[in-house]
Amino acid sequence: MARWTRIIPRRRGITVLVTLLVISVAVLAPRFRADGISYASDAWTQHHRKKLFEPQLKRYYVFTASDVQQPIPNLVSWNGAAQPGSSQYTRFTPVSVPGSEVGLRSVRVDDRPLEASPVALADSLTIEFRIRHHSEGFVRGGNSPHSGTLVAMGDGVWNGFLFSLDFPSNMLSFQLGHPRPEPARPVVALSRLPADVWTHIAGTWDGNEVRVYVNGLLAGRRNCTGPFFQVPNSSRLRIGYVGNGLGSARFDIEHLAIFGRCFSDLEILQTAWSGIHGHADSANSLLEAGRLLVSGRPQEAQQLLLQLVDDAPVHSLLRSITEYRLGECMRELRLYEQSARWFNSAASGNSPRAIRSSATLEQQSLQAGLHQSSTMEQRADPNPAQGHALWNQPSDFLRAIHDQHRRSESFAMLEDWKLQFVQYIHPALARSCHSCHSDEGGCAPDIAGIQTALDSVQVGDFFWRQLAKQVVEHQPPLPESALLTTNDRLRLLNWIENRPRTALCEELAEDSDAPRHLEQEQWRVGFGMARRLTRDELRNSVRDLLGVQLSDDQLPPPEGSGGEGFDNVSSTLFTSSMLLETWFQAVESAVNAAIREDLNNPAGQPRRILSVLPAETGDQLTAATACLKKFTGRAWRRLPDEAELHRLLSLYREAFHETDDFSQAMAEAARAVLLSPHFLLVSEPELVDAGEYQLLPEQFATRMALFLWRSLPDDELLNAAASGKLLLPHDIRQQIRRMLRDPKSESLGQDFGLQWLGLQRPEEMQPDPQSFPDWTPATAQLLQEEAVQLVNHILRRNRPLTELLHADYLIANEQLAKYYELPGSGSTEWGILQLPDHKRGGILTLGAVLTVTSRPSRTSPVLRGRWILENILGETVDMPPSDIPVFPEAADPAAPMTLRERLEQHRADPGCFHCHETMDQLGFALEEFDPTGRLRDHDGTGPVDASAILPAGETFHGISGLREVLRDKQQDFLRLFCRRLLAYALGRGIDRFDECVLDRCLEALADEENRADALFEEIILSFPFRHRYALP
């Protein structure tokens, strides 16, 4: 027999609500005055109390059940005795029974729904409750058992609101009624509601948007404007049945509160979690744990969770609410012993998940890992009881609440930021800049086009960052009236500096075209598409699989690039019949070579294809099966399923039948493996219908190997993926470090490095043979190799990334040292060469860079300056306009001008000034280096002049001066570097939402002295790298 309690708050002595019975108001009112009531310090009580004093609280029910075990001390409230109403409902009428205790138990809503009078609501609302459902609906009123009502007021379709669950999918939906002819459209929680565990559910509406939350996390949202459609007086507020159109759900409910205002994300989180574990601020502790986890400090996160648990006089109900989540968090964090202790001490046997020994948990965890790596079909249709899709990894839950909090915090900042735009920034820009920086004015960028606060958001982060640079550095030679005042300048810079980027990401996401309710987190995932392996990846994969080195000639032609300028972008990688035929031949020759090797070396090295011989099994088919399983598993980065293996084997059998030769038939099957799309394409079959999800471990392993090695994962990595050792950040970090130290990661210098620096084609270095007679094509190769070696040294040996700019050493061999006229080591091996001065060191002084940015017979300060702007400072340089005046070559032979004088004359032209003022100056500082990258004193016309002036008036000299200037820009460089590496890792362009990942990369670098490992770890652990978004 269920009883219920309705707590009606009073504020400043005014009755907020109309109750069913006037008499009850009279009885209740004095009891609930804010003053004169003392509450215990008990956290749960405080939590309730907080709600009681919420000004817009409309209704608050705390339910009790007959099996009261632990009363809440000092919470003054009443038991409501259920009165049998009509045949259908249990009507709850508050009857005061002062002084009695309220037990924290729930009512089971099954045989009889609960009913009360409707609540008056207007322009915004929050409804929150805690339930435990049993994944079961049943027929009521002749309606389908496949969906059941949780809480509703009115009919929830043409008026009022409705929370319902679908069975057996356990999908939660929330909707506000809408007058005919347009019925309500529900907002559906992104994920399924776990059965048999206590779950907090909340729905809010702010007049524009309905949102639904599960355990404090935003789980779905949808546009919904217009007034709230009040229900007729005759209608009811009901728990368990809406009255029409929908069946009932079987569930327990613990409390229900209705408020007349819309709660923020944080408030919902607090409501869902506060008061639990005896901590009034346990929501904050969870947030903090999330922050620690996200910033890579799982140990501290563990400590915090333990503290939460240990301090808690855990109430049995509350324990069962939280054990599901926290228990699993701890399990994932390998706190088996502690979690078992906690489960044991707190358990009362109430929950099916209550007590588990640490051994069982260990076992389970192992199974979880195995389950992850089992077939896709299993994953594609997860057990509904498995819980929230967002939280497939329990620690994702902590991350998710942390992220949500970050966003909602910065959301408020965003509003403020937009307001500032309207009040100050736009007027200032209009005053000083619009006359020229507009469509008609023709100056770039077009600032006048940015009219509203929304525009200011939509132009994106990059635009403003560029503008800030311009405001600081480029004071154009303009009339006084057009200059920003100091005040405006500072305000503008401050405004740009303080843009709340996380919220910007959110706002931008909402502005995209994708359907809203599905793209809650989509911005973090970006865009990923199946692609074929690149030429380099094909080469490396064959090397690692078969031990065969394919020649340039055997491989398909080099690819073009997309995104940030790398060749691994899906949309610029194509498969053609020509490519297949080329690959066909390459595979044939490589497989034959490997088979030959296998046969010649039966007892020595591990065999590549013929890992098992018929002589060893006594039967060729058994041997073939074993060989194919192993070989295919490595080539396809996963085990073949039965159908696939069967197909390969029948091909083998036919070939064997024809040739009667084991190795020849195996060669044919191995060729099929390497021609299959499972090898040739990096495709990630989707595990869910729509939305984002975490990649399977082996898919993740493939991404890792392609990023760090440009090759396939090795056995160790695949084994880690299969045995659940590629799930925890700790294990992943360990693999990353191992992989970076493996020689295969030299692809970072060879592929990433050369593409990043624009040095893939040594033939582009073409010094004039007359001026530089000792230059040979081998010199170009040598200088290219220098770049590869430097990048590898820094990235593979965990050096600070700042050394890319300012290393005080060279990576050189004897030949290079000789070329640079430095005392060398005498060795042909590449190694660290300490420098007597700091003239050289880092990418700026790479011979290849200096040569590629020179004209055949002279240096080009313009090209060098442009290279620095584009590759170090992250600025774009526009193409010169077509109507630029003739560049003054030495026009008058009587008075020859130096290159510098000619450039200065060129720059004096206002049309040229804007671009060249910085570009040329940066380039001048490199005048100490000749067109082939060597130091020089004279440039043919006289002593070298390497002095330069920045637009702000700062003067500097030579490479050392340039280093100082760039030291101030170190953050710009690091951000750009992170951006390029992230793009390379993801194989796509960086969209504006990825800026948020870059923020985190920079934070991680700052914590770790800018060490390379930190960046690799941050990228690989980042959300877009581990997740995928499936289009609906």
Added chain:
Amino acid sequence: MKITRRNLLRGLNVTLPLPWMPSLLARPFTRSSDTPPLRSVFMYFPNGVWEQSWTPSQEGADYPLSETLQPLAPVRSDVLVLTGLDKVISREYISHQTNTANFLTGLRVHRTTGKQLSAGGISVDQLIASQLEGQTPIRNLVLGVEPVDPGVDRANKTTTLYHSLISWQSTYRPVLPEISPRAVFDLLFGKPLGTTPQARRATGRLLDLVMQDAQDLRRKLGRDDRVKLDEYLASVESVESRIRRVERAAEDGTPPPAARLPVPPQPPPSHLEFTDRMDAMLDLLVMALQSDATRVASMMLANDVSNQTFGFIDVPYAHHEVSHHQNDPGKIQAYERITRWYVEQFVSFLQKLKSIPEADGTLLDNSQILFGSGMSDGNRHDPDNLPILLAGRAAGTLTSGRHLGFRSGDTPLCNLYLSMLHRNAIRADRFGDGTEPLL
């Protein structure tokens, strides 16, 4: 017996004659030996021209050759000089990429660093190839000399792929030029898919298996990924249909392309520098057309923005660098010289075609060969008044040897493509922005 691809291939193999023998009794044309077929070639050269040296001063048949067109002298009666043709859409946004990628489509290039590459539609060479599909062993050739330019153009926010290709199999599927003479040789005359029936059966089995793999995989992939898988599937299908054509030809007793040449072709060496590679490619193209291995080809003599240096003709500049001549007379001279060099390559190609007799005329007589660039003045990247030559008599339907000046602003380049399509019996009303045949 269930008819699968594999069985079909195997069935064909049963009737295969012995391995092909080079035959001196060349039977050049598979369908009809009376009328030689029409060949269509589209040739691209990079970085525009110095217009004043390009455009002849008079129109008509007696026009004096301009400076850049001097090399045409030995073939002037076989060439039409067409001036005043525009590619209007490229005016929307002027860049190397938006001038080049749509050279053969005439439609809008979607500016992107990667997502949704598009030049608006199928290119004219591919459209002709699809019309002639199945008539020759090779559907068509897409050739180049320089590797695809790596990187993205950060200023224009476009991938440099766009200035490294001109052929589009469909709106969203570009075809990258093949730059290895060796690979082209293998395709035309080699034995990439096995010479023995046994090897061909193995190939059939392989393709059959990967096709099933691909169809299985397709069901598991997301919407976008399927696009990429379909590309793979289409490629496998096209390899298969090529095998089938080869089988059928062998069955018919039709000699393979290599056997139709007077001298058996020799494979080119594998490492060739720019000029040698271009020579090799052009020779392969001549042989492909001569042996009727294919009737359609496009070729980029170099990528746009090519910075090839020309020390070998005593020009001390790189091509793209000097195309931004900024009206400097010295640079203009160098720029003109480089363009003239490209015209020389074209002319030497034409002379080879002209030296091959075919029916009552020459191979050149039975061809329509376009030569052009995506912009006029390289300093302005101007897509108007494009430099265009059309060589060959298209089987007697063209009166060549003239300079035809059209009014720039009125006449789309695509009108010319429309005429070339019509000569291939593609009765399109429109192509790109072209609405009526030019010639």
